[in-house]
Amino acid sequence: MIKLENVSKAYSAGIPALNDVNLHIEQGEFVFVVGDSGSGKSTLIKLLLKELEPTKGSIMINNHRLGNIRHKDIPKFRRNIGVVFQDFRLLKDRNVYENVAFAQRAIGTPVKTMRRKVPAVLSMVGLAAKYKSYPKEISGGEQQRVAIARALVNEPKILLADEPTGNLDAHNAWEIMKLLEEINQRGTTVLVVTHNQDIVRAMKKRVITMRKGVVIEDERTGEDYED
């Protein structure tokens, strides 16, 4: 569950990046966040990851008030949130398996568990056969699948995807969206920030539209969503 109450974020004097935002996303929902550049989408993701602190208001995630989480407890909190970026952010000097295993290693997962879970999640994203490949040896779509596998291997309750299809062609973009939907159907809350109107229209999911730091529309079913 994600809940924002009167959240504002200002980087410096002037127009705030987020202005009095109220949001409520239930566990297991699939939500698109759309908006032009500068609408506050990336700031929203950063606030949810506790990379930034809100200037005003409160954020609750999985019953944790983010403002109450101490610095030393942030890593533990982030383990419940998977995150995927437009530029994949894979480690170029490590192969597919090592990139995914890295997420497990970072939280101190035993090697035995790692050896069981990493191949399983690679199978799920359809990359079991390419576990030895390095990022430069696979396509953009496959790289994004590795990033998704890395985000999922620790079994987070929430998956945040910041423009996950931004660097992909139409075919690969659709493949990634299908994968995200499949992940959502397994119970993970998925929040996708995107510019891709075609995908948003076709997926028929909840769409939150932002402009200049304000939520201007919250289309619950996506049925009536129009650009």
Add this chain to the structure above:
Amino acid sequence: MRISTFFYTVKQGAKNIWKNKMFSLASIATMSACIFLFGVFYSVVVNFQSVVREVESGVAVTVFFEDDVTQKQMDEVGEQIGKRVEVSKKVFVSADEAWKNFQKIYFKGAEDMAEGFLEDNPLAHSAHYEVYMNDISMQNSLVTYIQSLKGVKEVKSSDIAANTLTDFNRLIGYVSAGIILILLCVAVFLISNTVTIGIAVRKEEIAIMKLIGATDFFVRAPFIVEGILIGIIGSVLPLALLYYMYRNIIVYVGEKFRWLSGMLEFLPVDKVFSTLVPVGLLLGVGIGLLGSRMTIKKHLKV
């Protein structure tokens, strides 16, 4: 910490060194130079101190007694002196022994001249103690103490010898501390630079680690390991070189400069290196740890 995490951290630390080969090499070289100079300095200083100690051990305070003092009173004074911590040895020289020593020195070859004193010891009241010290810097306080003892007439000591040796010892201590401190600062600075580069190179990796919930320790540990490894490599190399050099130099000097043997006795290699090796290694590890810790604190906000 899990064993697998420990090995992973060590591996990443070693990888960091390999990734920034040039900077790591520069750090190792500087560290080696520092430890090498420290080692040279240490070897010279301990050998010099050994020579000074040798000289110090030959410097004695002479205690003379009042004319009417009995042997028992002199023994008591000797006992009191022997209890002092700064006293390493005390030798009692009776009036007869003093006279015999005098004759040996001043009537050598003209023993018949001394026969005139056969029944009469001209040094009848010259019984005395020669007192040797562990620490010559404490000579003044010892002299004051002995002078306060009952039956003591006079205490003869060489202030110049004591003061010169004490001042010289102090000077060596200050100079070595100063030079070592400068070298350590340079080494810490260079290691800090190497770790800073390592952090810059791995910026993306660190960002990913933070986002997937890695603990501060997990993010920081490889850089600490990097600093420690540089410290270990940078101290083992010069220590090995120093060991080899010292061993050969003492043999060479012993053979080529035999005339020095009375004045200069090198300490054996084991005696010097039994202290130098652990201190050098500790210094290397300490500098590495300090350099990386400082940098992480400054540049790695997790």
